[in-house]
Amino acid sequence: MNNTALELIQGAFPGAACEAVIDSVVITVQPAEVEKTLSRLKNEPSLDFGLLLDVTAIDYLDYPTKQEARFCVVYTLRSWAKNLVVQVRIPVADPEVGIPTATHLWESANWGERETFDQYGIHFQGHPDLRRILNHWQFEGHPLRKDYVIDHRQVCYESDSLEKEIKARLALKGVDDATMKDINTEIMFLNIGPAHPATHGAIRILTALDGETVVANVNEIGYLHRGFEKTAEQRTYNQVIPLTDRLNYCSSMMNNVAYAKAVESWLGIEITDRAKFMRVILSEFYRALDHLVCLAALFVDMGGLTNYWYLYNEKESAYDLISRLTGARLTSSFTRIGGMYRDFYEGWETDLENQLQAIEKGVQDSLGLVAKNRIVHDRSQGICVLPGDRALQYGFTGPNLRASGVEFDLRKDSPYYNYDAFDFSVPVGSNGDLYDRIMVRFEEIFQSISIVRQAMKMIPKGPVNVADNQVCLPPKAEVYDNIEGLASHFKLVFEGVQTPAGEWYDSFEAANGELGFHFVSDGSGQPYKCKVRPPCFYTMGGFHEMVEGEMIADAVINLSSINIIGGELDR
């Protein structure tokens, strides 16, 4: 695939420097060329990169090999129909001058560029609303720059009022004082969050209401920004795994797997067959759990509390199973670079099957309450609709994108870990409304359970870790009895897995969509940069478009239907 992709891009941009890295093509262009390159990538039918996955920057200040400029901005694009990923790198000579924005091409560039500005201080010329997004407004400096000291803490004394932003949004919608005088009413501003039960975490939703209808909406995130990326730069590759648990904490294991897979793909390690199957089984199991929590919370918001007990109780008992396997209920940290922490325990198969049956029962019970329920239908069908093309514009992936009718799933389109060997279907919605998002998740639970069962039948015996002392800890017998074993154990623990210098992007179909990791390695055992491409972040970027014109009570359900998880949203 690499070569055809490389030829395609090279053919389209003969003058630019292109190279193939794992599954993506990296092309370097100068700031003057950015606009032309990006718009061609997006608009030319032969290229068709309609999905802007992520925007980030790299600070080469401490990088061992000298680069063209200190900063480099990277756009990661995907052509979902052709299954191609291209990364556009732009060296930035002067961050104050910056580079032209891409917001006119993709809506998702809006938040992506804001984050890059916030974390690296790179200016985007022509960006409609370039201000901080993760850090608070009183923050000074840019934390992901290499010269920002990690524990330089800055206190925030007051929250941002967002008055300017909501007024601007209102004006954009054509609502000003004159219109309000005309209809003889006043706009009411309602602030929800960041500490409100309806937000399921720390998100702030500011709405301008006409009666109960949302006229305009702006959102503020970053309340759970915990500096994942800066902290990861101070850890060895394996030490980052516990941090990944805390991204999407409803499906911690999927983050573990996605992270380990990303590092292994660069190291060129082929993990053992058993480990691959374990990862599939556990990922799919967690996908089901993640959807359970999402739906449980959603029905609470809709007023169907009984569903919470049916759905959440199964999640709760699944925790017992997980803690038997990993030792922890929530924060599993179960993968290692090169394999797994350990094999399944004896009796896992029966325990798992019992749990799967319990989940099926809980979901059936809940479906019995909602599937033909008039109230559920009335409150979800045709509500908070986002059509497929708009969803792609905002960088939606996963169940939210599929609910809008776009049949894109990395497990089918770019299969890893033998996903092509399993018999499963990808549920797709037709309207992109609340109902579709609910039903897609229900159906995915059944599909995931079916994959788990198939994989449990097919899983081969064998080791769960690769037999390579450079990557995985050697067996204890070797550590205690011979000096080489001992030395590699020490080296691995102290220095981490040595990773060749370079940059790469790797992605994984997590419960909420495409979870990607963009790494920069300087050849040591610690990542020089580790950027997460969080599915939630971009989904939340499109929230306002889904709720404007809808009722405030539906906006609350909509937030649960897109399953925003703070840990992943704000990192």
Next chain:
Amino acid sequence: MALGLEAKLGESVLTTKLDVVVNWGRQYSLWPMVFGTACCAIEFMSAAASQLDISRWGAEVVRFSPRQADLMLVCGTISYKQAPILKRIYEQMPEPKWVVAMGACASSGGVYDNYCTVQGIDEIIPVDVYISGCPPRPEAVLDALMKIQDQIKGESVLEDRHKDFKGILD
């Protein structure tokens, strides 16, 4: 067999101290305000769900309105961006009020020793009980609840609590 004053007043009257009877009431009807921001909040959900059932301690009336609550449970990481809101909500709770810091993050910043994370909520508001763990098991929430109940038992209704507390936002 009643003694002293009670012997004179007959079977239907009990005498006690005001502190004892008020504290008894407070102990068994704590209304939690869950300030859930992150992963720890999921474990609080488990403590509230049917398996562990927080109502056995009389604390199941979870209020998200600070004005109706007297026990603040801070479950999760508090960033500097969140800190003014935490303080504001704490101040909106009527006296008497108690605070539990659930998990490593709320207690000390946890794994996040970095630019954006408050290194323990006691930099912002006074804390009565800390729960260790990342995340703590839901049983630990129940344990903390019992610790608060014990603490309430020894308090006096006449004394203000945490009068001289001064945090970084004060």
